[in-house]
Amino acid sequence: MNIPTHLAVLDDEVDITQLLATYLGHHGFRVSQVHSGKALMELMARDAPALVLLDLGLPGEDGFSIARALREHWRCGLVIVTGRGDAVDKVVGLEVGADDYVTKPFDLRELLARIKAVLRRLTPASAPPAPAPAEPAASTSLRFAQWQLDTAARRLLDPSGAEVALTTGEFDLLTALVTHAGRVLSRDFLLVHTRGRDGGPFDRTIDVQIGRLRRKVEADPDNPQIIKSVRGAGYILVPRVEAG
Missing domain, CATH: 1.10.10.10 (Winged helix-like DNA-binding domain superfamily/Winged helix DNA-binding domain)
Structure with a gap:
């Protein structure tokens, strides 16, 4: 039996994390929902996912700092999913190590394709x-x-x-x-x-x-x-x- 790939979704909006967890779950992923940087770090320590979907607009938290912490301590895929579509934010997101940058509102099918693309790059044997x-x-x-x-x-x-x-x-x-x-x-x-x-x-x-x-x-x-x-x-x- 194939073990489902573990993803984490960090967003302060519960409706969004539930939507993504349901949709990605239907496509064979195991999805953990977290709503703060602290909760994500606790998850990483006990059950690190293969890829994190990270929102930048977290109340009272710096999403870029969370991205840097992920890159410093874990080797996982990182896709920023945020309403901040400014070109400067995209550049900074890539500079801190994001594998992809998706702006809200997003198409679920496109997001799924981007997640799969990052996961393919994480697995050398499956790369074209x-x-x-x-x-x-x-x-x-x-x-x-x-x-x-x-x-x-x-x-x-x-x-x-x-x-x-x-x-x-x-x-x-x-x-x-x-x-x-x-x-x-x-x-x-x-x-x-x-x-x-x-x-x-x-x-x-x-x-x-x-x-x-x-x-x-x-x-x-x-x-x-x-x-x-x-x-x-x-x-x-x-x-x-x-x-x-």
Whole structure:
């Protein structure tokens, strides 16, 4: 028997959490409803879900701070579902590590598709195959500039061997760059390979995630030597990539 995937819905409006719990429950998910950041953290500690649906507009609480806490302590999918549709809020939401950003009012079918897309990216075996890499590598361990990317274990090790935490989107983006090292990849290409067909036209997504990646892998993020921008074309991973 398949174990249903556990989701958590954090929203201060009980009607919304009940609606989502009922709808997602009918589609085979186990859904926990919480109505405060404290309640979510208690749930994460005892029964962490695979994905959290997070509302930003919580009375007396900072939704972005809750998102940061999730990213610091747990590896789970994170979809922001909120009435705050301003472009600045979207950028900040992506910067703190959200895998997707959905504004209210939303279509339940679209939200379900986005949840499934994030969960697919969390499960390497179910991800769609990428185009053949520019540089062949039989091993799932790829080295570049003394960094090591393990595509099977979904881990990034820095030159000292310490693991560096990456969000799902950051890992998928870095994998696309590493497996196509030396090639300029357009934003559209990277958007498809990190968010799939459910990604939408929000072009800043890739730029935001590139900025986050640079802060993690570059000695000087303001003068990047590993992930370079190509004006009007996209991004390129410069160092040579080797298997091993």
